[in-house]
């Protein structure tokens with residue numbers, strides 16, 4: 001074998017997986033068509049809400065030190081219902097990290113910091129070979145391993161191939177893995193906003209009939225917004241000049257942070273649910289968006305990918321230590337069994353939340369307001385939701401629980 005694991009795709013999940021596997025003693029080759037540079041780019045508005053459990057994994061693989069001082073702790077989450085111009089409903093749900101002994105529920109990390117730190121660590125890692133500017137074109141599984149052909153004609157042999165190649169997963173498609181899902185007919189508009197007042201580390205999820213608006217704290221007096229709107233409208237709004245864009249945003253955003261201004265570029269992303277019908281195939285495992293692309297409503301997209309990474313790493317490293325062939329069907333089936341239910345439950349929850357909150361039916365509005373207020377009134381329930389959002393519940397792989405592999 002040339003290596004133990006070949007990873008197709010060097011996005012955030014592919015890079016994190018390469019580091020985690022190498023940390024567990026496995027040899028990894030990772031191919032991506034991009035140059036995989038470690039240079040810090042200009043701020044492009046993209047940022048991620050990393051749950052406390054995901055931060056544990058980044059700590060375990062040795063990259064948290066380089067990120068910690070640039071990450072913004074999430075000290076509270078406030079969820080409320082609203083309509084543009086009316087401000088949030090008085091019935092709301094508020095989470096405060098003081099109710100969690102583990103500390104902040106998570107951290108906001110900007111893409112321009114996270115990606116270069118992962119690339120630099122992967123470059124320096126002993127057992128990781130990066131293949132930038134190369135894509136995986138074909139793979140052929142057999143009884144002992146998998147042969148992978150790159151676009152420059154090179155072939156590589158490994159025990160298992162992992163597809164981290166994003167929401168359309170060309171590798172998964174080639175293996176005949178079908179997908180289930182639909183478009184939400186919504187686009188997420190992403191931008192960074194600077195504001196007059198301190199956000200106090202509080203993340204806000206505001207539900208509007210057109211779609212949710214998340215206001216997520218970044219370092220300094222800045223926040224990242226994910227503003228979901230119906231697709232046709234999002235295209236129009238995002239193309240507006242800055243003043244007109246802000247004039248539409250202000251009544252939704254409210255004035256609790258004082259005067260607001262745009263910082264840097266604005267992006268839009270189509271929002272969809274796309275689930276692979278299986279997370280494994282012959283000598284193949286799917287990780288991250290390749291396995292599941294979710295509505296960003298609960299900010300769980302990347303956290304779900306990090307859970308895949310932690311689970312697959314634990315399964316493969318344990319199999320390797322026991323002397324098993326890590327690409328065998330029974331080894332990969334352990335990964336699928338461990339992740340499948342959680343992924344399906346998260347897909348149902350994010351999909352249901354979006355449907356329940358993205359409409360203006362007065363009865364539904366009353367029901368959800370009362371629901372939010374009811375959860376808020378019961379400390380045990382509130383704490384349960386918080387632990388769930390922080391990724392601190394369930395049968396967690398060791399890397400998420402802060403335990404060594």
Ligand SMILES: Cc1cc2nc3c(=O)[nH]c(=O)nc-3n(C[C@H](O)[C@H](O)[C@H](O)COP(=O)(O)OP(=O)(O)OC[C@H]3O[C@@H](n4cnc5c(N)ncnc54)[C@H](O)[C@@H]3O)c2cc1C
Nearest residue numbers: 009011012013049135136165166188269288289301302303
């Ligand atoms: C509006 C929006 C807001 C979001 N907010 C959050 C948030 O707050 N918190 C959160 O946790 N998540 C969030 N997410 C989700 C998060 O961005 C994704 O889950 C995550 O970036 C997916 O990473 P990935 O590595 O799986 O896939 P990708 O980032 O899509 O990477 C796939 C990689 O595969 C490579 N590739 C493709 N084909 C090949 C091939 N043939 N060979 C080799 N390489 C290939 C590509 O070049 C690419 O680098 C959000 C998403 C959206 C749309």
